[in-house]
Amino acid sequence: MGAQASSHKVVYAALAGNVGIAITKFVAAAITGSAAMLSEGVHSLVDTANELLLLYGLRRASRPADTTHPFGYGRELYFWGFMVALLVFALGALASLYHGYEQLADPRPIERPGINYAVLAASFVFEAGSSWIAFREFRARKGDSGWFEAFQRSKDVVTLTVLLENAAALLGLTIAAAGIAAAQALGMPRLDGVASLLIGAMLAASLMAARGRDQRPAAR
Secondary structure, eight states: OOHHHHHHHHHHHHHHHHHHHHHHHHHHHHHHOOHHHHHHHHHHHHHHHHHHHHHHHHHHHTSOOOSSOTTOSTHHHHHHHHHIIIIIIHHHHHHHHHHHHHHHHSOOOOSOHHHHHHHHHHHHHHHHHHHHHHHHHHHHHHTTSOHHHHHHHOOOHHHHHHHHHHHHHHHHHHHHHHHHHHHHHHTOTHHHHHHHHHHHHHHHHHHHHHHHSOOOOOOO
């Protein structure tokens, strides 16, 4: 399987899971009133937008060379990967921070928390499956290089972006579950807001990590 086909497979796997997960999280948030679950819905919506932008970047990068771009359009994929980090992660972080602040300022008890746990557990399974597909593609391409060296040198911006996105998603699910459980066990709805703030901070950290990585020219 070629690099382009592998990249598409990784993105389609992530996209398929995130669309359904985002809808389910928003429904659960509306039923239970959980700020952390609402932030997780925003997080999954952010991830869905990530995949759509990456697919658009892959399509533009696959165009053949012409007189204005004699080496092809491969660098466009790096541009769209950067746009994912700069715009989408930032918007997701701001939305999560806002929902967390709302819950702290006006705490509302979580209703029917079992729905949240069921949705978070199912989301974790889907995200873990998507992560495994991306991890397997990255492992197949790294060869004999060490993991850190392979991460630093890799030009596969698509797989790396999906890996970072999925790692953030799994961490976000863990934070949401812990916040909702603590709010329920201790009778402190504000802890649900704290979890939302932590999810926003985690998304902001993901943004910084994505921006901090070297943006090298695409392979010609």
